[in-house]
Amino acid sequence: MAELRLVELSASTIVAVNNMSLKPGQEQFLAPTSYAVAGAVVNPTTAWQRVVLDDEEVVGFVSANFDLDAPQEYFRSVLWRINVDADDQGRGVGRFAVASLLDEARTRKMDRVNVIYEAGEGGPEAFFRRVGFTPVDETEYGEVVAEIRL
Numbered sequence: 001m002a003e004l005r006l007v008e009l010s011a012s013t014i015v016a017v018n019n020m021s022l023k024p025g026q027e028q029f030l031a032p033t034s035y036a037v038a039g040a041v042v043n044p045t046t047a048w049q050r051v052v053l054d055d056e057e058v059v060g061f062v063s064a065n066f067d068l069d070a071p072q073e074y075f076r077s078v079l080w081r082i083n084v085d086a087d088d089q090g091r092g093v094g095r096f097a098v099a100s101l102l103d104e105a106r107t108r109k110m111d112r113v114n115v116i117y118e119a120g121e122g123g124p125e126a127f128f129r130r131v132g133f134t135p136v137d138e139t140e141y142g143e144v145v146a147e148i149r150l
């Protein structure tokens with residue numbers, strides 16, 4: 001694996017992001033990438049979307065939002081989406097993406113980063129716990145709210 005790096009989501013990377021594969025069973029925990037991209041169109045000043053490259057190959061995508069005026073506290077600094085191509089999972093790509101997001105949150109003077117996910121077998125909970133997220137709440141829809149304090 002070459003050195004991983006982040007670039008902003010762009011016209012030249014979006015097709016590769018949309019074509020990333022998932023492991024069997026993961027699709028039930030992940031909305032289409034177009035939802036995340038639409039979020040950036042609706043909230044261009046608060047959305048933070050990055051593509052993870054290994055050399056020049058797209059291997060991951062991370063989407064977050066920073067909005068101090070969000071009505072619910074856990075939406076003020078939130079990881080909306082992270083996905084890593086099936087062939088690249090387990091190589092540290094996701095950990096790199098989360099660490100980069102935490103660095104960005106620190107530069108914005110945030111005191112935490114939240115993530116909201118659906119619990120279930122094959123879901124993202126084990127990954128989020130490994131990278132440091134701790135469950136702290138539940139949404140009105142039964143999703144887990146977890147955080148990393150900065």
